[in-house]
Amino acid sequence: MSRFIQSITLASAAVLILAACSSGGGPVRNFTVGDQLTSIDFSQPRTFEEGAYPDANLRIASGVYRISAPAGDNELWWGQWGATYDNVVIDVDVNQISQRNENAYGIMCRVSGTVGQEVEIDPSMLEDESVALDALDGATAEAEATDEPEATAEAVSGTALGAGGEEIVAGGDGYLFLIQGNGQYAIMRSRGRDVVPLVNWATSSAITVGPGQNHLRAVCMDDYLAFYINDQYVAGATDNTFQQGQVGLAASGANTLGVEVEFDNLVVAEARAS
Numbered sequence: 059m060s061r062f063i064q065s066i067t068l069a070s071a072a073v074l075i076l077a078a079c080s081s082g083g084g085p086v087r088n089f090t091v092g093d094q095l096t097s098i099d100f101s102q103p104r105t106f107e108e109g110a111y112p113d114a115n116l117r118i119a120s121g122v123y124r125i126s127a128p129a130g131d132n133e134l135w136w137g138q139w140g141a142t143y144d145n146v147v148i149d150v151d152v153n154q155i156s157q158r159n160e161n162a163y164g165i166m167c168r169v170s171g172t173v174g175q176e177v178e179i180d181p182s183m184l185e186d187e188s189v190a191l192d193a194l195d196g197a198t199a200e201a202e203a204t205d206e207p208e209a210t211a212e213a214v215s216g217t218a219l220g221a222g223g224e225e226i227v228a229g230g231d232g233y234l235f236l237i238q239g240n241g242q243y244a245i246m247r248s249r250g251r252d253v254v255p256l257v258n259w260a261t262s263s264a265i266t267v268g269p270g271q272n273h274l275r276a277v278c279m280d281d282y283l284a285f286y287i288n289d290q291y292v293a294g295a296t297d298n299t300f301q302q303g304q305v306g307l308a309a310s311g312a313n314t315l316g317v318e319v320e321f322d323n324l325v326v327a328e329a330r331a332s
Contacts, residue, residue, distance in 0.1 A: 086294045087282050091147050092328030096140055098123075099323060106307070106324075107137035107173050122153075122320040123307060125163070130311030134253070136166055136230070138306035139174040143167075145279045145329040148305055152237075153271045153320045159239030161317040166248075166306030167278040169232035173304065232303050235276040235285045241265045245285055245295050256283065256295035264290040279329040 098105050100123045109116050114127040114135040127135055148165050234246040234253070243265065245257040264287045266272050275286035281298040284291065305326055311317030 085284055085291050086296075087279070087284075088332045089147070089277060089279055089282075089284075090330045090332045092330045095143065095146065095326045095328060097323075097325045098139075100321070106139040109137070111135075122322045123324075124318065124320050125307065125309040126316070126318040127309065127311050128316040130158075130160060130313045130316045132310060132312050134162065134234075134248075134308050134310040136169075136306045136308035137173075138166065138169045138171055138304045140304055140326075141175070142172070142302050142304060143326065144302040146277075146305070147327045147329045148276045148278070149273070149323070149325045149327075150307065151271060151273050151322045152307075153322070154239050154269050155318040155320060156239075156311070156315060157269060158311075158313045158315050158317075159268060160312040161310060161319075162236045162238050162244075162312075163309035163317065163319045164234065164236040164307075165274055165276040166232045166234055166308055167276050167283075168300040168303035169306040170230070170300075170303050232300060232306060233276075233278060233283055233297070234308060235274065235283075236308070237265055237272060237274070237287060239268055241267045243285060243287060243292050245283055245293055247297055247299060249299070256297055257285070257293040260293070262287060262290075262292045264288050264292060277329055279331060 099121065100106065100118050101121050103118055106118060106123050107116065108118060113129055113131070113133065114125065116135065116137045117124050123137070125135055125137070127133070146167060148167055150165060152163060154161070154163070230251065231249050233256075234244075234248055236246065237243045238259070241261050241263070242259045243257075243262055244255055244259045247254045247256055266288070273288050275289075277284035277286070281296045282294065283297060284294040286292065305324070307321050307324070309317050309319045
């Protein structure tokens with residue numbers, strides 16, 4: 059399955075902003091962090107989406123979630139997981155391992171898809187399969203009774219639901235909260251492989267520049283989006299395109315050396331207006 063969004067723009071540029079936004083100053087809306095919904099420390103396998111692709115690897119290893127894209131071509135690679143949420147506060151630590159700063163990485167919220175979710179089996183499907191198997195047993199018994207070698211029956215297979223009852227569906231729609239190693243940040247909206255800035259790239263002294271660790275917080279509450287970096291508010295926007303979805307982690311590189319980042323201590327909690 060392809061897991062990238064095509065051609066994200068990393069450099070600052072004059073673009074049309076398609077939503078009300080703010081950069082710097084204080085938050086436009088107040089919120090409180092409600093009950094914790096989930097937390098992932100990446101100490102166990104199969105707790106987030108993984109994949110090996112020709113141009114990128116997304117793996118849980120050594121207690122972190124690592125995204126590595128050796129060839130930087132502005133493609134944004136992401137993994138997603140878990141329940142479908144609406145209003146959430148997402149916290150995560152991210153460590154830039156690669157040396158070059160022509161990159162982007164961060165959090166996604168309200169990502170379309172059901173990766174890692176268990177699929178409920180339609181009882182009618184089981185009934186249909188039971189009827190088919192009963193018919194098969196009857197046909198087999200009749201063939202044995204007539205003792206005719208040419209009278210054979212083929213097994214009827216049920217509908218495949220995936221290993222462990224999981225359905226892997228993902229589309230890439232959602233909101234992006236990204237930083238770059240050069241000290242810039244942005245909030246974007248992704249639909250398919252098109253990315254539109256809601257808050258264009260801007261510089262913040264809150265960001266640890268170059269290789270190193272940053273703590274990111276994304277707030278997705280009703281139509282309000284807010285971005286915090288190392289406990290400092292940097293930007294907010296309003297957009298009502300997506301109302302719910304999964305949590306995602308993403309990274310992109312724009313130089314020949316690519317990008318490698320590691321995520322840890324992912325926590326998702328309720329976002330409540332205050």
